Amino acid sequence: MQSSFPFNTAGYSRIVSDETRPNPDALLAAIQQEAVQKKRGKLKVFFGMAPGVGKTYAMLEAARREQAAGRDVAIGYVETHGRKETAALTEGLPVVPRLSHAYRGVTLPEMDLDAVLARRPQLALADEFAHTNAPGSRHPKRYQDVLELLDAGIDVFTTLNVQHVESRAEAVRQITGVTIRETLPDTALEGADFELVDLPPEELRARLAAGKVYVPESARAAQENFFRPGNLSALRELALRFAAEHVGQDVLAYRQAHGIADPWKSGQRLLVAVSASPTSAALVRWTRRLAAELQAPWLAVYVELPNPLHADDQVRLSRHLALARELGAQVFTTTDDDVAHGLLRVAREQNATQLVVGKPVGWRALDLWRGGSLLNRLIRESGNIDVHAVRAEGEPPPSRPLPRPRFDASASRGYGIALGFVAGTTALNAILQQWLGYQSLALIYLVSVVALAMIVGRGPTLAAATLTALLWNFCFVSPVFTFRITGPTDLMLFCTYFVVALAMGHLAARLRAQQAAERRREQRATALFFLTRELAQATDFADLLAIIIREVGKTTRAEVALSLPGETRTAPLTPYFANTWAMPDKEQSVASWAFRHQQPAGRGTDTLPSAAGLHVPLVAGERAIGVLSLRFRDPAPLATGQRDLLDAFVRQIALVLDRQRLRDAEQQAKLVAESERLSKTLLNSISHEIRTPIAAITSAAGSLAEKGSAGAGAFERTMIAEIQEAARRLNRLVGNLLSMTRLEAGHVKANLDWCDVADLVQVTLKDLARDLAQHKVTVAVAPGLPLVRMDFVLMQQALTNLLFNAAVHTPPGTAVQVSAAAEEQTLALSVADHGPGLPREALPLIFDKFYRAPAAPAGGTGLGLAIVKGLVEAQAGQVKAENRPSGGAVFTIRLPLASAPPVARETT
Amino acid sequence: MSTAPQPLALVIDDELQMRRLLRVCLEANGYRVAEAATGQDGIAHAAQRPPDVVILDLGLPDMDGVAVLKRLREWSRVPVVVLSVRDREEDKIAALDNGADDYVTKPFGSGELLARLRVAQRHAQPGAQDSLFRTGRLEVDLAARVVKLSGREIRLTATEYSLLRLFIQHAGKVLTHRHLLREVWGPNAVEQTHYLRVYIAHLRDKLETDPSQPRLILTEPGVGYRLLDEPSV
16 A cells, blocks of 8 residues: 555545645745755665665665765774675775773674764764664664764765564564564654665575574574565565655655645544553554554544553553654643543544544453443544554563552552551441441441541552451351351342442542542642742842752752853853752763753653753753753652653743843843943033033134134234144044043944045045145055945044144155055055154054154144054954155055945946 | 025024124124024024024933924924034934034034035025026036036936936035935935945046045035035136
8 A cells, every 4th residue: 555655646636625735834844854954964774674685785885886976984883794795895984983882791882973973974884773772872772873973964874674663663573473672763764765775585595594694693593483485575575665655755745845736635633542551552653654654643642540650651651652752643641530531632632533542452341340441432422533443462461460459568558557447447346236236337337448448549448348348247247257148138238238338439549549630730730830930039040040940859859950051162061050969070961962952861861861860951942041950869760740740840941041031131231232321421421511612712713713814913813823723632632532432432333334445535635634734645546446345434533543643743844645555355545654754662552542652742642543443443454553664654554355236337 | 695684593502602602603794693592492482583594502401402403394494504512423414314404513613604504594595496507617407407517518327417416406415325325226225325436436537627636526424425515606
């Protein structure tokens, strides 16, 4: 069916006539995927039906071709199994040295992931995709190593047998009878290229007989069975079909990406019920296969019942849920006291159209007790949801009896209490029987059973009910001290008592269990509520962190460490100083991994499960903003409920931290803006206060000069000129002081724009005409100089200062030359004078604030050149002072040159 | 102008000394002067006795000068010359974009201020717009679209001509970069300063005697350009 899928479109097109438009979600996913894939490495899988078909050989050949084509190829890990032809192919291919793991006295060589990452080849070879790494490696599985290589942008070649594919493992087991332990989630193969390495079964058997196929010592016994001709044919078909199906998926992805109508969209949504039962895994795989065939999304749902799971069951359940997640299901956990009810609730909430459950194998009597088997009730109540009952085989169920009675410490305490109750009541009854009839004593027993049910669990209650029935019969019903019942009335009484006691006990216990579940749920909600409330009270970031550490520690009963992004690049993550758990370096590196990959790592996860702590990244939006690390005192794995609570906590914490950080940043920005506003106000008022009187002086002197030119003598004219000159000088000083203050405060922001250098020079010279009147000024702007990106006003000020400097420091009558030219990628704008030049010792200091060269004329503040430097640097330029060989000083401003956007030429 | 009644100048400045100085200077040059020390006061004055020209300080005690400008422009087209110590080009641009006719920074020469006042007043006169414009050696017949330099016809491209026409319509007045770009190249081009640089250079090449010493189209650093307005020459 799968292999014929891509070609058999006629039957499906009818269903989806309205689905001709590409699904926008799928398009978006495709865009994102493309974006990711651009950076991501490409995976190529050399795929075969069984060991010995020559996958490694084919991979090496392909790698040599890549190398010959000029790509950087390196061997991360290749297993030649001592075969000469294969080993010969590895020659000439650089090998990244393996890492040796000492494990129980054996040295296990593994691929050195970090070394390969550091070596960064374009293409890495990593044999045996489904390989399980030695304990203590970063990842439990090699495919996880490979995924990390791909994430780092390295292409990978790898090899795989069909038996190791998770969704096919069950089929392989059914064909060969061999249970495959090393399996690989199907998701790891998504987006991979497949190259099928095929060999006819007879040839493979011939190679096997010739000893050319490596089979591990431990598998020798299974070898004969595995490589039976019938099996090989079946495996070969399985491999061919799997590869074909993958090609089909590629076609499908392509069709969706390019807006071609998808004729297979079925509109179905599958839901599989997952439990701790060993058959669940097979059920999950079955559903995944059906989902793949229907091209339908699927969910896996676990209904958590009031009574807690046994540790073994908890582990198995976690495994099933993880399996479902790996196979691409959306996983839900819900709490309900009735499995059927919970399943249907989620199914309706999630719009599931098909429900998959296991075929019941339990006791029918027990089903009746529960008001019909799960399957019957699901079928009865499912309404428009289809129900699949699938016969699923699993590992043999554990020898533990299925109904719950369990002799752990707390249970035996329960039985003790029950025994005490029964003994006490019996003693009481022995006393009361003087006054009461034996029927009344039954009622007293009944009261004690009900009372007991309120205190202990179902098992002890039921035991007490049975025991009291027998004791009542034995001690108080005549004939006394026998189990014999004489009259029909007594018989009826005994039976009624027995049934009522059992029912009461059962109901009371169930009620209690429900209450307990309710309480746990409430505790969870309360914990979250308290966390939220406490977090809301935090006044700042540090307070927030302290509260997080305290509250999380209290709720999870674990030592807590928070790590936040560090300031430097070398330490991406820094543990917070107030942590209750001082993480050793190794744990810190696990936390770093979790941070980088935005995935939980450490205990109970797939990555570095041997770590002491669980490290959960705090992800807000797209970014990880820190890591929460927990070291639990209780060595047992986390129960599903605890895990949910932790997830909720982490989400909440990430949200709050992110918000607080944004608030802090906003606060900071406000502060900066406020300080800028203040200093601007101050500068404005200073400039107003000083310049207004100067303006008055200038204006008054100017008016005087105009008015008085007729009547005034030379003396008055000289005095007026002096006043005007002094006012100008004062004004320049104020201007320079303000500029320096603005530069120092960092308030000068260059407003870069395309400017005409000739215009700049011209405007500046015009403004300085009076100051340069005593000098011969020449201008040499290179013809065809392009527009330059600069701040016209800042440059004008800089050039003004340079020219003014030249005017002041050189004798009257000497020449000053302004020239502008393009030199390589810079504009060189220089002011050259024919003065005495700069003293040698002044050269390195000349641009310093308040520096005044020895023998400089009196007056001047030593600010002019410092301002020039500040103004030019604000525009990403440089300024330099030199002495010219021919005498005199030259100051050169250099600004980066870029080609201005073109302007269309017009004709008249 | 000599027969016309003396023009009324309204001085809005909070500095008593400045007002006193301006009064002396303006009265000596044939103006009547009204004074206001606050923005509110100034607006009230302008409403009661419409002045012929307003000299406006930006740093007023009760409100910012630009706000006064905006209020004035809601109902009046009186020429306004800003006279301020603020010498940063963003202040100049803000004032010009909000309807100021000119901008003079303190300290100022009285001759310069008076010249700017005259230009601003001339523009406010209705019907003054002649189809024939003359400044310096330049003569433009806006009706016939003919540009002459010392009597010789000059050929301009379409863009050069629209730029020149815009200058002529606002002769003597500073036009900001954004204003020029918006009017000539359209609202999407207001950031494309390089268009302006290139075409100003073209215009100068064609119209100026010495393009490196422009006398017709003057650069106002960081703010914009101004066309020389000397019709009497």
